[in-house]
Amino acid sequence: MRPMALVHTSGDFRILKAETMKALIVDDDRVLADVLAFTLRREGFEIVMAYDGEAAVQRFAEEMPDLIVLDVNMPRLDGFAVCRRIRTLADTPIILLTVRGDEDDIVRGLELGADDYLTKPFSPRQLVARVHAVLRRSRASRSAAAAGVRRVGRLALDTSRREIHLAPQESAPAQTGEPLAAVGSSPAASLTALETRLLEYLMLNAGHVLTADAIIDHVWGAGGGDRDMLRQLVRRLRNKIKEASESVTGQPAVLPTIETIPGVGYGLTRE
Numbered sequence: 001m002r003p004m005a006l007v008h009t010s011g012d013f014r015i016l017k018a019e020t021m022k023a024l025i026v027d028d029d030r031v032l033a034d035v036l037a038f039t040l041r042r043e044g045f046e047i048v049m050a051y052d053g054e055a056a057v058q059r060f061a062e063e064m065p066d067l068i069v070l071d072v073n074m075p076r077l078d079g080f081a082v083c084r085r086i087r088t089l090a091d092t093p094i095i096l097l098t099v100r101g102d103e104d105d106i107v108r109g110l111e112l113g114a115d116d117y118l119t120k121p122f123s124p125r126q127l128v129a130r131v132h133a134v135l136r137r138s139r140a141s142r143s144a145a146a147a148g149v150r151r152v153g154r155l156a157l158d159t160s161r162r163e164i165h166l167a168p169q170e171s172a173p174a175q176t177g178e179p180l181a182a183v184g185s186s187p188a189a190s191l192t193a194l195e196t197r198l199l200e201y202l203m204l205n206a207g208h209v210l211t212a213d214a215i216i217d218h219v220w221g222a223g224g225g226d227r228d229m230l231r232q233l234v235r236r237l238r239n240k241i242k243e244a245s246e247s248v249t250g251q252p253a254v255l256p257t258i259e260t261i262p263g264v265g266y267g268l269t270r271e
Helices: 030-042 053-063 079-087 103-111 124-147 193-204 212-220 227-245
Strands: 004-009 012-017 022-026 046-050 067-071 094-098 116-119 149-152 155-158 163-166 187-190 209-211 258-261 265-268
Touching (some): 030 124, 046 053, 053 067, 067 079, 067 124, 079 094, 094 103, 094 124, 103 116, 116 124, 124 193, 124 212, 149 193, 155 193, 163 227, 187 227, 193 212, 193 227, 193 265, 212 265, 227 258
Parallel strands (some): 022 046, 022 067, 067 094, 094 116
Antiparallel strands (some): 004 012, 155 163, 209 265, 258 265
8 A cells, every 4th residue: 555644735634645546447337437537536546447357357467556446247257256356466445336236246245355335326425435434444454464363262363364263272361352473273264354354353352242333433434334234244254253163173163252232233252
């Protein structure tokens, strides 16, 4: 991510880039693509365009943008295939655009590693808000990665590698989510950026109940995410923790679990 600084300009605060940030816009609707490009240029972005999925993958490799705005329904390669390919190369923030508003499409995109989504039609202000939110999360995730490994009971999270580990049973118990130098085990499951942010937040507050709104604000930032997205994210993370618990012996290990507190939110048990 290129360095940025805040400067005061014409009565308000705008983001000034020491080196202009670059956004890749991918949409086969050229009129809409031009509108998106105009909107983000006003925010100070350098714009790179692609009008089909294969061109998007090529332009990404050539330009290495800081952000991708990606339509789901495109010729040659759809947005899901593009997202999958890019996620094998980089963790660049991706915002999916969909006309369907279909939960299955949204869940599929998030599972492939997309950071957020917008359902058409949407306003330029909504796009700008989501863009700044995903970039804030991306910067926060990079900072959090320096924290190393966190552990609650036998469940260990390597934030830099985005991996769940199953710590050896004989190791000294750790119950507060403090950083550790190493966990002494092979990775049991890989996580997306959003799953990592959610699990780390729950681990730091193990044994306590967090409201759904507080979790949404932490994981997606102000103006991003909603309760349906949180429920889907929790479901995926629970499945991965379950997979991790069975990865070593084939039998479920006793690990902390994510509990739902109806009408309030979620909490991570201490085992």
